[in-house]
Each structure stands twice: as structure tokens, then as C-alpha cells.
Amino acid sequence: MPRILLIFLALSLSLFAQTTPPPRTIILFGDSITAGGALPQAERSLLWLTQIQQQSSGTLTLINEGKGGRPTHSLPEFDAMLSRHPKADALVxxxxxxxxxxxxxxCVPKAVANLKAMIEKARTTYGPALPILLVGPSNINKAALGPTKPIANEREARLRELNSAFEKLAAETKSQFVSLFGTVPDSSLLKDGVHPDAAGNTAIAKVLAPRLKALR
Structure with a gap:
């Protein structure tokens, strides 16, 4: 290959590297629906978070900090997560x-207080301008709830109240908000009424993908 062509290619690659921004790092702190623990191993690649990262074409690095059974009062776990990741461009x-x-x-006032504490801790760690997206919990299939079916109606009511309260908190803290309530069809919640199957994860990915790409 002629030397002049090699020089041209090197300059082109250098220019491309300078004009292509590095991927944005977004931490996702969630429960089992974020962790994907309810998906069979053969379907783990269909977790909503994994789908979004693949669709981002290298523009996003998503750090999965989901854990099964996690409630909002997991503040020590949140502190440990902040220590593990000294840098982040955004938080979900x-x-x-x-x-x-x-x-x-x-239920609702305690959850709001916990999320507010997380927001304050995160912005103390990553800076006051840290973009934060609060994701309101998804819907349930009351007919498939199994042993928790006796409180199905009450639990659904709490989920609606939590979504409304989280949306209000997002406005108060200059964060962003998106609700997943109504996103997952009942047919994707047949296992236990709570955890979405692969199709349900795809439905979640369609809602959250544009929000994560625009989170800044």
C-alpha cells in the first residue's frame, strides 16, 4: 500500500476517533425486573436492558445494578453501588x-422518602447536574399472582399511587420520570403475575430505549 495512502488512513482514523463521542455510562439501580432473574438462562439476552444496549450501537454503556426482591429502603445497597462506580453520566x-x-x-410516603434520599446521595457523588430517570413500577396480572392474590386489588392500587408519587418527586427534584404501568400485557405476566417474559421485556425496552438515549 502506498505510503501516502497509509498516512491518509491514519489521519482519517484519528479524526474519526476525535469526533466520535465515547459511550455514555448509565447505572440502572432496580429490582428483579432490572436484574432479569426471572428470565430463563436461554432468554437472558432478551432482558430489556440488554436489548437497549444492543440497539444503542455502542453509544450507551448500561450497568445493571438490579437485584431480586429489592425495595426502596435498600439505602445501604445504594451507598455500596455508589462506591463501586466512581463515575456515571446518568442514573436510572x-x-x-x-x-x-x-x-x-x-407505603407510598416511605418509598418517596427513600427515593429522595437516593437522588440526593447520587448528586452528591456524581455532581448536582446528574441526569436521573425515575421509572415508575409496571403493572401486575392480578389473576396470576399466586400466593399474594388475596391482596391483588390493594397491591394494584399501591402501584398506581407509587407511580403518581414518583412523578411528583421527579418534578420536585428536577429529575425525569417514565411510568411502566400498563406497558406489559397480561399475557407476558403469566408466570407469577409480576415478572415479564421475553415479550414483556421487549415491551419495556420499547418504552425505555428512547428515554435512556435522551437522558442527559
Whole structure:
């Protein structure tokens, strides 16, 4: 290959590297719906978070900090997560499903206080301008809830209240908000009424993909 062509290619690659921004790092702190623990191993690649990263064509690096059974009062786990990741461009908090098991009047105000504490801690760590997206919990299939079916109606009511309260908190803290309530069809929640199957994860990905790509 002629030397002049090699020089041209090197300059072109250098220019491309300078004009292509690095991927944005977004931490997703959530529960089992974020962790994907309910998906069979053969379908793990269809987790909504994995689908979004693949669709981003290298523009996003998504860090999955989901954990099964996690409620909003997991503040020590949130502190540990902040210590593990000294840098982040944005944060997604996707909690509330496990809180909805608490059908007492204290459920919603406690969850809001916990999320507010997380927001404050995150912006202390990553800077006051950190973009944060609060994700309101998804809907349930009351007919498939299994052993928790006796409180199905009350739990659904709490999920609606949590979504409304999280949306209000997002406005108060200059964060963003998106609700997943109504996103997952009942047919994707047949396993236990709560955890979406692969098709349900695809439905979640369609809602969250544009929000994560625009989160800045």
C-alpha cells in the first residue's frame, strides 16, 4: 500500500476517533425486573436492558445494578453501588414493585422518602447536574399472582399511587420520570403475575430505549 495512502488512513482514523463521542455510562439501580432473574438462562439476552444496549450501537454503556426482591429502603445497597462506580453520566432508579406489597398507608410516603434520599446521595457523588430517570413500577396480572392474590386489588392500587408519587418527586427534584404501568400485557405476566417474559421485556425496552438515549 502506498505510503501516502497509509498516512491518509491514519489521519482519517484519528479524526474519526476525535469526533466520535465515547459511550455514555448509565447505572440502572432496580429490582428483579432490572436484574432479569426471572428470565430463563436461554432468554437472558432478551432482558430489556440488554436489548437497549444492543440497539444503542455502542453509544450507551448500561450497568445493571438490579437485584431480586429489592425495595426502596435498600439505602445501604445504594451507598455500596455508589462506591463501586466512581463515575456515571446518568442514573436510572427503577423500584417500587416490592414496596407495593405493603398495603398500609405508610407505603407510598416511605418509598418517596427513600427515593429522595437516593437522588440526593447520587448528586452528591456524581455532581448536582446528574441526569436521573425515575421509572415508575409496571403493572401486575392480578389473576396470576399466586400466593399474594388475596391482596391483588390493594397491591394494584399501591402501584398506581407509587407511580403518581414518583412523578411528583421527579418534578420536585428536577429529575425525569417514565411510568411502566400498563406497558406489559397480561399475557407476558403469566408466570407469577409480576415478572415479564421475553415479550414483556421487549415491551419495556420499547418504552425505555428512547428515554435512556435522551437522558442527559
Amino acid at each position: 432508579i427503577a423500584l417500587g414493585m416490592n414496596d407495593s406489597r405493603d398495603i398500609t398507608p405508610q
